[in-house]
Amino acid sequence: MFWNTMKYEIRRNFRTKEVIIWMILFPVVLGTLYKFTLGNLGKANLYSTVPAAVVENEKDQLFHWIMDAMNNGSTTDKTDAESSIGGKPLMNLTYTDEANAIEMLKNGEVKGIIYIDPPDEKSEPDPQNQKMSEVMDMVNRMAADGSLAKYIDDENNNYVSYFMNDSGNGNFVSDTKLSLTIKSNGSDQSMLKRMSDMYVSMQQSSREMVASAFNGGAGEGFDNISKAMSSDVPYIKELELTKGDTDSFLIYMYNLIAMVGIFGSMSGLTIAQNLQANLSDQAARRSCSGMPKIKQVLAELLAFYLSHSICVIIAVTYITLALRVNFGDRLPLVYLGGILGGIMGVSFGYFVGAIGKMSYGAKSGIIMALNMTLCFMSGLMVPGIKAMIIKYIPILNEINPVAVISDSFYYLSVDADLTRFWGKMVMICIITLFFVLFGFLMTRRTKYASL
Amino acid sequence: MSNTVVKVENLVKKYKELTAVDQLNLEIKEGEVFGLLGPNGCGKTTTISCILSLLAFDEGKIEVFGKEMTPVSYDLKSMIGIVPQNMAVFDELNVYENVDCFCGMYIADQATRKQYVDEALDFVGLNDFRKFRPKKLSGGLARRLNIACGIAHKPKLIIFDEPTVAVDPQSRNKILEGIVDLNKQGATVIYTSHYMEEVEQICSRIVIMDHGKKIAEGTSDELKRTIKNTETIFIEMDEPAASLTEKMKTLANVSDVSWKEGKLVIACTGGRHNLIDIMEILQAEKVQFGRVWSELPTLNDVFLTITGKELRD
Ligand SMILES: Nc1ncnc2c1ncn2[C@@H]1O[C@H](COP(=O)(O)OP(=O)(O)OP(=O)(O)O)[C@@H](O)[C@H]1O
Numbered sequence: 001m002f003w004n005t006m007k008y009e010i011r012r013n014f015r016t017k018e019v020i021i022w023m024i025l026f027p028v029v030l031g032t033l034y035k036f037t038l039g040n041l042g043k044a045n046l047y048s049t050v051p052a053a054v055v056e057n058e059k060d061q062l063f064h065w066i067m068d069a070m071n072n073g074s075t076t077d078k079t080d081a082e083s084s085i086g087g088k089p090l091m092n093l094t095y096t097d098e099a100n101a102i103e104m105l106k107n108g109e110v111k112g113i114i115y116i117d118p119p120d121e122k123s124e125p126d127p128q129n130q131k132m133s134e135v136m137d138m139v140n141r142m143a144a145d146g147s148l149a150k151y152i153d154d155e156n157n158n159y160v161s162y163f164m165n166d167s168g169n170g171n172f173v174s175d176t177k178l179s180l181t182i183k184s185n186g187s188d189q190s191m192l193k194r195m196s197d198m199y200v201s202m203q204q205s206s207r208e209m210v211a212s213a214f215n216g217g218a219g220e221g222f223d224n225i226s227k228a229m230s231s232d233v234p235y236i237k238e239l240e241l242t243k244g245d246t247d248s249f250l251i252y253m254y255n256l257i258a259m260v261g262i263f264g265s266m267s268g269l270t271i272a273q274n275l276q277a278n279l280s281d282q283a284a285r286r287s288c289s290g291m292p293k294i295k296q297v298l299a300e301l302l303a304f305y306l307s308h309s310i311c312v313i314i315a316v317t318y319i320t321l322a323l324r325v326n327f328g329d330r331l332p333l334v335y336l337g338g339i340l341g342g343i344m345g346v347s348f349g350y351f352v353g354a355i356g357k358m359s360y361g362a363k364s365g366i367i368m369a370l371n372m373t374l375c376f377m378s379g380l381m382v383p384g385i386k387a388m389i390i391k392y393i394p395i396l397n398e399i400n401p402v403a404v405i406s407d408s409f410y411y412l413s414v415d416a417d418l419t420r421f422w423g424k425m426v427m428i429c430i431i432t433l434f435f436v437l438f439g440f441l442m443t444r445r446t447k448y449a450s451l
Numbered sequence: 452m453s454n455t456v457v458k459v460e461n462l463v464k465k466y467k468e469l470t471a472v473d474q475l476n477l478e479i480k481e482g483e484v485f486g487l488l489g490p491n492g493c494g495k496t497t498t499i500s501c502i503l504s505l506l507a508f509d510e511g512k513i514e515v516f517g518k519e520m521t522p523v524s525y526d527l528k529s530m531i532g533i534v535p536q537n538m539a540v541f542d543e544l545n546v547y548e549n550v551d552c553f554c555g556m557y558i559a560d561q562a563t564r565k566q567y568v569d570e571a572l573d574f575v576g577l578n579d580f581r582k583f584r585p586k587k588l589s590g591g592l593a594r595r596l597n598i599a600c601g602i603a604h605k606p607k608l609i610i611f612d613e614p615t616v617a618v619d620p621q622s623r624n625k626i627l628e629g630i631v632d633l634n635k636q637g638a639t640v641i642y643t644s645h646y647m648e649e650v651e652q653i654c655s656r657i658v659i660m661d662h663g664k665k666i667a668e669g670t671s672d673e674l675k676r677t678i679k680n681t682e683t684i685f686i687e688m689d690e691p692a693a694s695l696t697e698k699m700k701t702l703a704n705v706s707d708v709s710w711k712e713g714k715l716v717i718a719c720t721g722g723r724h725n726l727i728d729i730m731e732i733l734q735a736e737k738v739q740f741g742r743v744w745s746e747l748p749t750l751n752d753v754f755l756t757i758t759g760k761e762l763r764d
């Protein structure tokens with residue numbers, strides 16, 4: 001009973017588009033981008049920001065998202081001033097029309113123009129994106145009534161803005177054509193060239209990955225993803241990267257892994273959906289079965305923990321093996337931190353999902369908003385907030401799941417002595433226990449006033 | 452006397468102001484195909500959810516297999532199979548996996564389960580579609596998957612909540628035949644529907660519900676006997692003279708004569724040869740007429756007589 005239920009939950013997870021995209025594709029794509037843009041730049045503060053114009057003949061949210069992530073959101077503005085790293089954007093993009101862009105290029109205001117053109121033939125809209133767009137509509141509505149507004153204003157906030165902008169057309173994998181115009185050759189121009197080449201190849205491989213994952217049918221999706229991933233490796237090797245495992249670069253990678261952990265909350269949200277008769281027909285059917293509720297809860301939690309851990313392991317393994325990022329002898333701890341962080345993320349989602357009888361869309365909106373708030377409070381968006389919180393309400397920083405994960409990785413990268421790291425690991429376990437306990441108290445119930 | 456499988460006593464379920472089920476009493480015996488018939492919104496699904504202990508109810512008592520049903524009555528639950536009104540399968544799993552997934556919540560032994568799942572797929576005729584995801588199945592096939600998921604573990608009591616909604620007549624008949632087969636194999640069946648034909652076709656006993664209340668109970672024949680009309684005769688003709696209708700009304704078994712939409716409608720309350728008497732009058736009066744036919748009462752007439760409205764809108 002128990003193992004069978006778990007087995008199918010894991011299978012379902014790896015056949016869920018959102019899981020593949022956010023837990024596997026996202027770290028792989030973004031990690032690769034980091035590697036190619038930061039990995040061989042040497043010390044992060046040695047490069048200068050390259051100004052470029054973007055002419056969007058076709059809206060491409062993937063581009064916005066990747067560029068935003070590259071240039072803003074993932075910097076590590078550690079407010080305790082322990083690091084002098086990060087902060088500086090790679091590119092300064094101006095989105096404008098063609099005439100103006102050419103003018104700017106002539107004047108030397110920008111080093112190049114990136115054109116985004118419509119794809120050659122319009123592909124069919126993917127019905128699998130439908131559900132996600134509904135969720136995004138919900139987020140949009142929250143934005144409209146102002147509940148999300150303060151975060152959206154913040155340009156540093158990459159994934160909300162990605163969601164916000166992407167909701168309408170809802171294509172995770174874009175089909176646009178990218179071209180680059182530069183005036184003369186120089187190091188800045190070659191940097192631009194590398195960026196846009198990277199983007200095109202990422203676009204291509206991510207499209208293939210999603211396509212193979214979803215056309216593969218039973219059980220094959222996962223294999224295809226890993227195949228697609230390993231087939232990427234030769235390409236990466238070809239470029240002969242110069243060695244450049246700088247601190248700043250490592251921190252980007254650490255933050256990426258932390259982010260995957262937090263994304264666990266999005267998949268954890270479905271746990272309650274799978275368990276509570278008043279939330280889904282499938283759960284109602286399960287509630288009628290002879291399998292005790294506590295067993296169902298445990299099977300569900302374990303299945304999600306395991307699936308998410310696999311995603312984290314894929315991400316970390318990809319980063320170390322394919323991208324050749326050297327975590328040194330801390331590698332086992334990177335795995336540990338990632339997995340525990342992911343388990344906490346999943347439990348967080350479970351806890352939020354168990355609250356009240358709201359639609360899945362509404363809860364997705366809430367979890368997004370909560371994640372944003374927590375990121376905000378942990379100083380990932382606006383430097384200074386964290387210092388203020390540490391000064392006035394220190395406990396908040398101790399129990400903020402996002403801060404706990406990101407701090408633990410930060411300690412892993414800068415501390416010689418791991419006491420602080422282990423302290424955070426213990427905290428992660430405590431927070432996880434809290435979420436699971438209260439989540440269980442809420443999902444334990446088996447009789448409802450209304451279905 | 453056969454055993455009582457489900458006993459519902461004075462069940463009251465309120466959703467805020469609305470009383471969805473009102474002082475309902477049901478007793479379902481072992482081996483029956485029990486029909487719960489009623490129009491949309493009369494409280495069928497609510498009753499089923501209360502029996503399954505999914506819904507908290509306000510008053511009453513529910514026993515299944517002689518024991519009080521509670522959310523933790525896992526021993527009772529494992530003997531029940533449920534085919535819910537809404538499709539309740541996982542889109543990410545294929546047909547075989549779905550049935551195996553739900554069957555696995557009852558049957559731990561792998562070999563037995565494999566056999567049960569195969570049998571269930573055979574039974575609903577989905578063998579050729581094992582690898583299909585639910586979204587790729589037609590409406591009727593998807594319904595059959597919904598059924599397979601509910602019956603694979605060979606439950607003693609199977610509850611079907613409108614399993615034929617949105618199913619074409621052919622598939623519908625297959626489903627109904629399947630339900631009769633399951634009953635023959637020993638399962639007690641509760642079948643809810645708002646299609647009176649279906650209920651008439653397969654149910655050995657029927658309860659008719661309206662506005663959460665039981666308004667009639669019995670076998671199909673018993674129910675029809677409760678109403679006065681035993682036969683309605685239709686005659687296609689032009690509007691008759693008043694004298695003709697008066698003359699027909701004097702016949703012993705004729706309770707009412709009216710003319711509407713180009714036909715004369717004659718309600719009879721008994722007797723066997725009403726048609727002959729009526730034809731004699733028509734010939735004596737030398738009235739021109741077209742087709743003539745007679746209809747036996749349906750459960751709709753029963754419903755109409757009791758509530759004054761049609762079962763179907
Ligand atoms: N969750 C709910 N909250 C409030 N009212 C509800 C809820 N579920 C059902 N009702 C109301 O309770 C009454 C009975 O609903 P129920 O679903 O039991 O009807 P039904 O007989 O199964 O109808 P159908 O043939 O359409 O399935 C209806 O008036 C319905 O509007």
Ligand SMILES: [Mg+2]
Pocket residue numbers: 495496497536612613
């Ligand atoms: Mg119903």
